[in-house]
Amino acid sequence: MTIINMILPPTKKNRRYGVASQITHITIHETGNTNKGANAKAHANYLNSTQAEQAPVSWHFTVDDKDIVQHLPENESGYHAGDGGQGHGNRHTIGIEICVNQDGNFNKAMKNAAELCAYLMSIYDININNVLQHYDWSGKNCPENMRANDNKLWKAFIAKIIDFSKNKIEEVIEHVPAWGAEAWQWATSDSSLQISSPPYSTPNMLQVAVLLHALWRDICNNFVLTKEN
Numbered sequence: 001m002t003i004i005n006m007i008l009p010p011t012k013k014n015r016r017y018g019v020a021s022q023i024t025h026i027t028i029h030e031t032g033n034t035n036k037g038a039n040a041k042a043h044a045n046y047l048n049s050t051q052a053e054q055a056p057v058s059w060h061f062t063v064d065d066k067d068i069v070q071h072l073p074e075n076e077s078g079y080h081a082g083d084g085g086q087g088h089g090n091r092h093t094i095g096i097e098i099c100v101n102q103d104g105n106f107n108k109a110m111k112n113a114a115e116l117c118a119y120l121m122s123i124y125d126i127n128i129n130n131v132l133q134h135y136d137w138s139g140k141n142c143p144e145n146m147r148a149n150d151n152k153l154w155k156a157f158i159a160k161i162i163d164f165s166k167n168k169i170e171e172v173i174e175h176v177p178a179w180g181a182e183a184w185q186w187a188t189s190d191s192s193l194q195i196s197s198p199p200y201s202t203p204n205m206l207q208v209a210v211l212l213h214a215l216w217r218d219i220c221n222n223f224v225l226t227k228e229n
């Protein structure tokens with residue numbers, strides 16, 4: 001899974017630069033735009049427009065049948081949930097738009113979005129029950145196709161996320177984000193720490209003990225050096 005970085009410039013009025021989100025949920029949308037070419041990159045261009053700036057409107061990721069494009073850092077609030085600037089949906093949820101362009105494959109786009117959800121849930125410790133619809137925040141009929149027929153596609157989408165989370169997370173999640181890169185490099189390059197698992201696997205108590213012992217060992221070594229100096 002590759003995420004294409006098209007993050008909005010900090011000066012854009014639809015980007016709330018520096019407004020930190022305490023991420024609690026993921027909010028799922030459909031773009032509602034069936035035009036040919038209304039894919040993920042086209043929506044990145046739209047978010048960069050004066051129109052989107054004035055609305056204001058912004059969200060974190062757009063997914064189509066080929067690409068996942070990022071528009072905002074995950075930990076920054078957007079304008080997508082329709083519950084007001086200070087509403088919980090806008091302030092504390094990661095917004096994902098799924099493309100419905102007629103020249104795309106909607107099923108594949110949903111599958112890509114499910115993979116992205118599994119990835120974000122693992123990083124930010126989000127429970128499947130906290131993957132919500134735009135509808136849940138503001139009553140808008142979005143994501144429209146997934147909500148149709150008593151949420152038929154929505155239920156399949158949630159099942160797909162669970163499937164990714166349970167069975168494929170180790171294949172899906174190889175990516176270490178920039179904020180964790182230095183720590184991960186340190187931990188995996190020290191063979192005495194015994195870290196050979198994927199970055200988002202849960203440690204057991206023995207591994208926790210090894211890490212604490214390594215920390216203690218380093219503190220003691222530094223203390224001895226300080227005394228000798």
Ligand SMILES: [Zn+2]
Pocket residue numbers: 028029030080134140142143
């Ligand atoms: Zn929506």
